[in-house]
Amino acid sequence: MKNVRLLPLTILLILSMVLAACGGNSSAPADSSSSDTAAAGSDAASSDSGAAPDAAEASGTVTYWLWDSLQLPAYQKCADDFMAANPSITIEITQSGWDDYWSNVQTGMVAGTAPDVFTDHLAKYPEFAAKGQLVDIQPYAERDGVSLDAYIGDLADLWARDGARFGLPKDWDTVAIAYNQEALDAAGVTADDLNSLTWNPEDGGSFGEMLAQLTVDANGNNGLSADFDKSNITQYGFIMDANGGAYGQTQWSWLAETTGWTYNDGLYDTKYYYDDPRFAATLQWVADQMAAGFIMPEEQVSSLGGSAAFQSGQGALHANGSWMIGQLTSQSPFTVGFARLPEGPEGRKSMFNGLADSIWVGSENTEAAWQWVKYLASQECADTVGSYGVVFPAQQSGVDNALAAYEERGLDVSAFTEQALEEGGTFLFPVTDHASEVVAIMNPAVQSILLGQSDAESALSTANAEVNALFK
């Protein structure tokens, strides 16, 4: 028996493997860079909080990030126009998908490589602002006399807090019901039928009945038939884009809000109402429809998403936002139309949401970045973006362009615009602090309800207590 010197070797090996993992988690942000950004943050904050900045001659390169590949051509056109008018400024646009986008922005802020300007979301900006990562553009807006009245509705207010402003609105969206024309024809249902549906959380109303009618099993029986076989469904009445987590913008918010329920009491409120019985009843109704087979079950949409399932022809109806019009209509192998949301106990309601562009405090070229943000939120760029027909710009003339572009393609998008114009037809995104923690708590809770693993009332009261504890 010979003594093999394995032990020290193995220990070294484990050590290096384990430490590599730890290193990966802790070494990414180097000390110097984090203090750099912090310093940059306080510099920017101090210069911004004082008098309005001087209008310096802006020049140099401005980096700009966005996540929607469909909008890239429109914004590239805006950038080209902007550069033609301002030859001393170069705009460099980078697009990356939603999930990568936010981790790139965030790690970029830590490492000092975040873009000068980036497309921002209401669920994300309050945390960036609270951590001193966004330039307060209010002094710039005042200096240059940017009129906030130009923006539709209350869009501009969503980006302001305590007199500071972190973005100028550039677009808006509402939710409507996309339908598969072939599925409607086969069931003898018309778009007009869809437009006059009602819903309530107790029995689902005529909307619930419609979902059953549009669900078909392998034997050709629909969900209203006594012989309906829910274990062998070929077409679901309705497909949701996964569980929706804390906000359910396209998933369940347009049902829940019609009961009179609201997420909270408005901008930067510190108390959520996820434990409200009306909200629980709504989610329970959705979960019950999934169990009955009329809505495609959560486990079938959680990985690739609901729109992929709808576009592969597995469902008759699918709720989604106006930013999806282009993709749903051009990339489905069947004709897609849009119908109004069902009318609930307190009318039809859709979230009215919008994006804006924010400037990172670490930008070395804040003046040029501001000029670009101002242009992105200008009527000129809004008109350009509108003409591409991918999204509704935040200014009316841009919306007119978008409508013309959709009409040219033979698309009727009035279900989205009428919703936006309807009296009391919209509600705003619940902008609050701690959004990422709220999402982390609500995601598993909502998912467990929709998977039928817990009942809505108890899961939501636990989750709501956790959410509200964040604000204490």
Place this chain on the structure above:
Amino acid sequence: MTASSQLPTGTALPAPPAPGRRRLITEESVTALFFILPSLLGFILFYAMPALRGVWISMTDWDLLTDASFIGLQNYSRLFQDAEFWNALKVTLYYVVLNIPLQTILAVVIAVLMSRLTKSMLVRGLIILPWLLPPVVVGLLWLWLLDPNIGIVNVALKSLGLPMIAFLGLPQYAMPTIAMINIWQYVGYTALLIFAGLQSIPGSVYEAASIDGASENQMFWRITIPLLRPVLVFVLVTSVIGSFQIFDTIAITTKGGPINATKVMNWYIYEQAFTRYNMGYSTTISIILFAILVFISLAQMRLMRAGESDM
């Protein structure tokens, strides 16, 4: 591994230093140090220092973007009350149990078959093929293959008259599915390591055994397994560590879901740091994971007498 037993050791040198006056710094150790230096520098710079810094970060409330302040052991006490942490630990252990035994047994079987039955490079190459694929590609591949709506696996199940299964969408199936995906990916690599160990067992031992009338089965249990022990220890220690650190497959397929069924330690660490802005707390969890792994690895080596060989 066994090669090291044939290397000349310090005591085997032609002129050993006088007993009682062993010099610590010999000419040989200076040369050795010179050769080790490059990797030692890398080790200190990229492993040791970040790890030590991690200990410091774990005692702060650093949120990635604003200045950190020292909060002592608060993160550690928070850990004990954090149901999500305990769930992550449970889920990780569940994964290790699903992954390691089956993967190791399959690898030993494949390695023995490789060495006893085939000399074909093609077959041997095919076996490690999944390991050559980037983990992200493997994750995406299986995500699409197993999709309940459009995946080919469910199409196959359906054509056999079986019900559709949401492999990655239901809490009860998600972790076993991920364990299977990773076994598929890593079993070839593990088999390759064991195969290398098999090559070092002298053929004469088997010859002697077969002359004595030992069956193939007896040779496997009496010769192969005992002589393979040091290699098996290495394989087990490294694959258990790797298994505890599972991340990429989950990041691609389930992202910790459904509900919290696949929220393993490393995913939870990532989520706390990069989506929930709790870098300090996240680092605390990594330190605990580190401690767990050191303990498990040392226990494994002690139990399996890693320092000795029967050869």
